[in-house]
Amino acid sequence: MEQVNRLGRGIEDVSRLYLSDTPRSDGDKGEKGEAALRRRRVVRIINPGSALMGAFFTANFSLELARHRHRVAIFDGEAHETDGVEAMLRNVVYPESGAEVLSVRLYGIPDISLYRARPDGAERLFELARAAQSYGEGFWLVVNTPHRMDDLVQGPAGFDAVLLSTLETSPLLQCYAYVKLIRQIDPDSRISLAFIDPASDARAMDAFSRFSAFALERLGACVDYLGRIVRDELMDRSIADHRPLVLCCEPSAARESIVAASRAFLQQRGALPPE
Amino acid sequence: MTRILKPISAETLGCLDQIFAQYFREERGMRIVERSLGNDFTGRIDLLATDGARVYLITIGTGEFPRCLFRSFTGYRWFRENRDFLGRIYSPEEIDVTLPACLIILSQDIPPGAPAVCKDVCTVPVLLYRYRLFGAPDDPDISVESLAEPEDKPVIEPSPDVLRKKLGIGPAGLSDAEILDFRAAMGPFE
Numbered sequence: 001m002e003q004v005n006r007l008g009r010g011i012e013d014v015s016r017l018y019l020s021d022t023p024r025s026d027g028d029k030g031e032k033g034e035a036a037l038r039r040r041r042v043v044r045i046i047n048p049g050s051a052l053m054g055a056f057f058t059a060n061f062s063l064e065l066a067r068h069r070h071r072v073a074i075f076d077g078e079a080h081e082t083d084g085v086e087a088m089l090r091n092v093v094y095p096e097s098g099a100e101v102l103s104v105r106l107y108g109i110p111d112i113s114l115y116r117a118r119p120d121g122a123e124r125l126f127e128l129a130r131a132a133q134s135y136g137e138g139f140w141l142v143v144n145t146p147h148r149m150d151d152l153v154q155g156p157a158g159f160d161a162v163l164l165s166t167l168e169t170s171p172l173l174q175c176y177a178y179v180k181l182i183r184q185i186d187p188d189s190r191i192s193l194a195f196i197d198p199a200s201d202a203r204a205m206d207a208f209s210r211f212s213a214f215a216l217e218r219l220g221a222c223v224d225y226l227g228r229i230v231r232d233e234l235m236d237r238s239i240a241d242h243r244p245l246v247l248c249c250e251p252s253a254a255r256e257s258i259v260a261a262s263r264a265f266l267q268q269r270g271a272l273p274p275e
Numbered sequence: 276m277t278r279i280l281k282p283i284s285a286e287t288l289g290c291l292d293q294i295f296a297q298y299f300r301e302e303r304g305m306r307i308v309e310r311s312l313g314n315d316f317t318g319r320i321d322l323l324a325t326d327g328a329r330v331y332l333i334t335i336g337t338g339e340f341p342r343c344l345f346r347s348f349t350g351y352r353w354f355r356e357n358r359d360f361l362g363r364i365y366s367p368e369e370i371d372v373t374l375p376a377c378l379i380i381l382s383q384d385i386p387p388g389a390p391a392v393c394k395d396v397c398t399v400p401v402l403l404y405r406y407r408l409f410g411a412p413d414d415p416d417i418s419v420e421s422l423a424e425p426e427d428k429p430v431i432e433p434s435p436d437v438l439r440k441k442l443g444i445g446p447a448g449l450s451d452a453e454i455l456d457f458r459a460a461m462g463p464f465e
Contacts, residue, residue: 048442149446169461170442176457177447184448207461214460218453 040189041132041139042159043265048147048174049166052083053196056239057164057229057258058144059088060246064262066109067246068272071139073113073132075125078146085144086114090242106247122155129156147174149181160190162226162265167198167207179215179223192268194226194261204228224268226261230254291335292321295381295406298419299324305331308370318353319346325370329377330354336382340389343382351378351399375399381406381419390422 047054066072076085093102104112132141165171198204215221235254238245266272299305305324312320322333336343361372377400393401403422435451
């Protein structure tokens with residue numbers, strides 16, 4: 001792997017991570033009760049329309065969970081060299097000694113391990129999913145899930161899902177199909193939906209209202225709304241530079257939208273107090 | 276089919292231009308700039324309208340279709356000959372008469388194949404609308420139907436089978452009805 005100078009991050013990057021609004025003690029104290037035990041520890045990120053955007057969201061979403069003092073591991077089911085999660089994190093990830101696991105180490109947040117699908121992806125995912133459940137509260141295994149429904153059926157059950165879609169009918173139908181499939185695999189899964197770059201909040205809300213109403217009526221499935229992920233120039237640059245957007249310190253609507261979606265995800269699961 | 280619910284009496288058939296002006300304004304997003312432009316000898320345009328991309332010369336036919344068609348053509352010729360004059364009368368904010376022209380003909384008896392014939396032989400686009408009168412003769416309702424060429428109609432959505440293969444959603448087991456209902460529920464977005 002190409003050696004990258006990782007000491008070049010500015011104080012603003014570091015400060016942003018240190019200035020997490022989640023008290024450090026929360027991660028240690030954890031949650032109690034039945035709800036915490038029932039909570040899934042595996043989160044599948046599914047973007048049927050774009051592998052690149054799925055990997056991008058996985059990388060940044062994971063960093064945001066870590067910023068809230070959660071321990072995070074990433075499994076990249078896509079593992080594509082140019083548009084996988086590893087590519088998105090290339091500037092902050094390095095191989096652990098003697099292992100195929102990569103690691104993200106940043107000041108102020110727990111280390112993040114990145115597992116690649118190859119060569120033994122399916123087995124490794126089962127192992128990690130089992131381990132994730134045993135780790136219990138405060139830990140998340142974030143799985144960048146390629147759009148192959150058969151793999152999902154054959155993979156480990158017991159996961160939550162974050163679906164990403166544009167407002168076009170085809171990817172929305174794909175998301176609906178995922179909702180149905182996930183309900184068959186695990187009726188207790190929590191499913192969330194975020195829209196990629198819709199024209200406006202109003203359009204996104206309208207689409208979500210219709211989508212969630214249809215899913216509830218036909219499948220009895222409740223779908224949570226994570227908001228809309230905005231695209232901007234900084235997002236494109238962060239992808240091109242292999243530098244996670246949430247680590248960038250310039251003003252960015254895209255970064256704020258990912259931060260808000262991650263926060264909403266944790267709040268909906270009771271892992272973060274509502275604002 | 277778009278139904279105009281506003282009832283009219285037989286005596287008010289002369290007000291068709293107002294009713295159709297309302298239709299094109301509300302249903303097609305056009306701005307009606309002028310009514311009854313030109314004259315019966317050199318050419319008449321019943322409604323002059325624009326949507327910012329085109330100029331629409333609307334002919335409202337109350338007789339046989341060939342007469343409506345001829346009236347529309349002469350109206351178009353009048354428009355071409357008087358385009359400079361119209362450009363001086365109307366500000367560009369009202370209507371930009373240099374925009375491409377499009378003929379619209381409303382008639383009750385448009386023969387089959389007329390849209391295809393117009394497309395083949397006319398140098399400007401011709402949109403045909405069939406209108407019908409319903410109900411009592413002294414108090415009819417009006418419906419309007421666009422007779423667009425097949426390629427002008429909305430793209431035919433792929434069948435559920437094609438969608439399942441194309442989108443890779445076979446394992447979810449969505450039924451045909453479910454896919455069609457979903458499409459209907461979500462409607463067009465972007």
